Amino acid sequence: MRTVGQQFKSMTVDELTERISILYRRHERNEKGDIVSTEELERAKVWAKVFPRGARRDEQGVEKKNELEYSVTIRYRKDVAPDDELDWRARRLKQTAPPLDVEGRRIWLRLECKEMIADEASRV
Numbered sequence: 001m002r003t004v005g006q007q008f009k010s011m012t013v014d015e016l017t018e019r020i021s022i023l024y025r026r027h028e029r030n031e032k033g034d035i036v037s038t039e040e041l042e043r044a045k046v047w048a049k050v051f052p053r054g055a056r057r058d059e060q061g062v063e064k065k066n067e068l069e070y071s072v073t074i075r076y077r078k079d080v081a082p083d084d085e086l087d088w089r090a091r092r093l094k095q096t097a098p099p100l101d102v103e104g105r106r107i108w109l110r111l112e113c114k115e116m117i118a119d120e121a122s123r124v
Contacts, residue, residue: 019048020048021042021086022044025038025039043084049074050072052068054068055068067116069112070112071111072110073108073109076106082095086111091115094113094116
């Protein structure tokens, strides 16, 4: 099995073939500090390589959820926060781990994400 560093040594910019938007939420607060409104803004639109990693079914009581897991690689950026979300092909991906600077060289940034899909049978 290859290590994380070995997977990216041969990677080139030409492999970044997917266009994604990095989104963040800006909160407005009142004088007491309570959140009054939330606005979703685009931090950046970048090229990425999206690796589908697997699927998982989560059953908690009556509610059933399907999760699709992705590993997204982009050029290194220092402004990506752990709570940012990605918009890719009309899908919303939420990060499950802090952004990882692959190899520690500030070339590639790996984002581990998941997409939540509601089960049709649970909506009855």
